[in-house]
Amino acid sequence: MKALFLTFSLFIFITSSAQELPVNLSYQEIDNGYQIIADNEMYCPVSVAIEFDLVNMKSSNGNNKVFLVPARSKAFVLTELRSINSKQGYKFSYQSKLNFGNHLQTAYDKNFEYYLPFDTGTEQLIGQGYNGSFSHRNQHALDFNCELNTPIYAVRGGIVVKLVQHNTVNCPKKKCAEFNNYIMIYHDDGTFASYTHIRQSGARASIGDTIEQGQLIAMSGNVGWSAGPHLHFEVFLQRLDEKENFKTKFLVGDGTNSQYLEESKIYRRDY
Numbered sequence: 001m002k003a004l005f006l007t008f009s010l011f012i013f014i015t016s017s018a019q020e021l022p023v024n025l026s027y028q029e030i031d032n033g034y035q036i037i038a039d040n041e042m043y044c045p046v047s048v049a050i051e052f053d054l055v056n057m058k059s060s061n062g063n064n065k066v067f068l069v070p071a072r073s074k075a076f077v078l079t080e081l082r083s084i085n086s087k088q089g090y091k092f093s094y095q096s097k098l099n100f101g102n103h104l105q106t107a108y109d110k111n112f113e114y115y116l117p118f119d120t121g122t123e124q125l126i127g128q129g130y131n132g133s134f135s136h137r138n139q140h141a142l143d144f145n146c147e148l149n150t151p152i153y154a155v156r157g158g159i160v161v162k163l164v165q166h167n168t169v170n171c172p173k174k175k176c177a178e179f180n181n182y183i184m185i186y187h188d189d190g191t192f193a194s195y196t197h198i199r200q201s202g203a204r205a206s207i208g209d210t211i212e213q214g215q216l217i218a219m220s221g222n223v224g225w226s227a228g229p230h231l232h233f234e235v236f237l238q239r240l241d242e243k244e245n246f247k248t249k250f251l252v253g254d255g256t257n258s259q260y261l262e263e264s265k266i267y268r269r270d271y
Contacts, residue, residue, distance in 0.1 A: 005238040006145045021046065023069070025078075033057060033082035034092070040069040040076065043208050044161045044186040047103035048078065049097055049240055056090035057081045065106060066240070075157060100161065101238025102190055108237065109189040113258040114155040115214050116269040117195065117233060128232055129263030130247055135174070135225065140245045142261055148229045149202075152195055155233070155250070157213040161192070165203045172227035180224030185211055192243075196232040197223055204266035209217050214216040 006211050021246050022041035025048065028032045036085050040046045046069045052059055061079040081088040127145035128136050136143075146152075162184040171180040182196040195244070199221025205211060222229040236245035249258040255271030 018186050021068050032086055034082050036078045038069045038076045040073045043159045044071050044100055045102050046100050050094050050096045052094045054092050056084050056088050057092050057244045058084055086149040097240055099240045103240045105190045105237055108191050115246050117152050117155050119151050120269055123266050125266050126261050129191040140247050144231040146220045146231055151165035151216055152220055154211045154215045154217050156187055157210055158187040159203050160207050160209045163203055163207050165201055167223050168200050170223050170226045177225040183218050193233055193235050197221055197226050
């Protein structure tokens with residue numbers, strides 16, 4: 001009788017959020033081996049990097065690889081591990097790292113024209129622009145200096161994938177970033193937009209909601225890493241360990257032209 005030895009270890013490191021992602025990795029037995037499977041409850045894809053340690057086993061998709069788990073998927077097979085010599089015992093272990101988004105994505109819609117995130121007939125000052133000196137160093141992010149309870153509108157359509165709105169603490173130091181309230185929307189080109197520092201219970205949408213461009217989504221606040229009321233906004237691709245944010249063009253004035261927004265300038269929305 002052959003001996004069967006199985007060791008299984010799973011280490012999940014979530015690197016981009018204080019929230020635990022609603023994603024589960026597990027395994028199930030098949031002939032002469034196992035399937036590694038994932039359940040993803042998020043409304044966007046999730047990337048999973050797996051490093052295997054195999055004894056008398058072979059992975060159908062390679063020993064070390066980044067896998068993409070589709071949004072809202074159940075029992076999605078990442079890979080199959082099968083014994084090489086069925087007359088000998090076999091075992092496996094692996095370590096994994098996961099995060100929301102497509103770690104391997106490089107292309108996105110660079111020509112998309114975003115709405116300004118405030119109401120028609122109003123204007124806002126860019127208090128801190130791309131690569132700003134306070135908290136935007138080496139970051140393509142914008143701060144709109146809006147007053148408390150200013151309505152925030154979606155710059156682009158998509159689906160709400162993350163939402164935090166329970167915090168009340170704020171301070172002008174990085175340590176308070178753990179108290180950020182935000183709403184995050186996933187776009188159809190694989191990018192995400194994050195609207196940060198919304199007030200407690202200030203969201204006007206829920207996780208899983210489909211959002212139209214220009215739709216009311218939140219009320220502004222002064223929560224988290226914040227020196228005063230404002231909306232922190234950025235568009236990015238999510239990697240396993242960090243996000244890659246970038247400049248985007250916004251429709252300004254009457255909406256007939258778009259441009260990159262600049263620090264210390266005021267922009268009006270009349271569309």
